[in-house]
Amino acid sequence: MPSENLEEQGLERNPNLTLAQKKFLLTLPSHKNDATIKEELLNGIKEDNMAPFYEECCRDLKWTVNQPFLDQMQKENETHLKTLTDVIEDAETSMGESEIREANLKKAEYLSRIGDKEKAIKAFTKNVRQDSFVGTKLNT
Structure with a gap:
């Protein structure tokens, strides 16, 4: 399925690869x-408060970090992640x-959206493991 059709079908582009393309062009x-x-x-x-991706761009493109801009995005990320963690804890109890x-999954998608690759991979992997355990339970 072409990526242009994703949004027409209600599917979000996550991560936003056009930003990765722009970063590449600047190299x-x-x-x-x-x-x-x-x-x-x-x-x-x-737009998406992508603090981890901004830090990566500054490092790779040798930009000077705008610390107030980064701090504000990190604060937004922490607030949103806290909310997602609270939802997970509530669901677990x-x-x-x-x-x-x-x-x-919502937490993993958010981490992917903001460009925190390592944490997103861990979160998606955790979710896949949970899905595989459920499938095992249903088959036995």
Whole structure:
């Protein structure tokens, strides 16, 4: 399925690969100083409060870190992750396995959206393991 059709079918593009493409373009000598691409990349980062991805861009593209901008995004990330963690804890104490998996999946998707690759991989892996255990229970 072409990625252009994902949003038409109600599926979110996660992670936003157009931002990764813009980051890549800024590594090329022909686009290294393209202010338009940089602005589009920064606007996309700001829109989703992508603090981990911003830090990666600053490191890879040798940008100076705008510390107030980063601090504000990190605060938003922490707040949102705290909310997601609270939902997971609530699901673990008072709901079923499908609600727990759904809550964990939402956290994994959020980590992917903000560009925290390592934590997203761990969260998706945890969710896949939970799904495989459920499948085993149903088959036996």
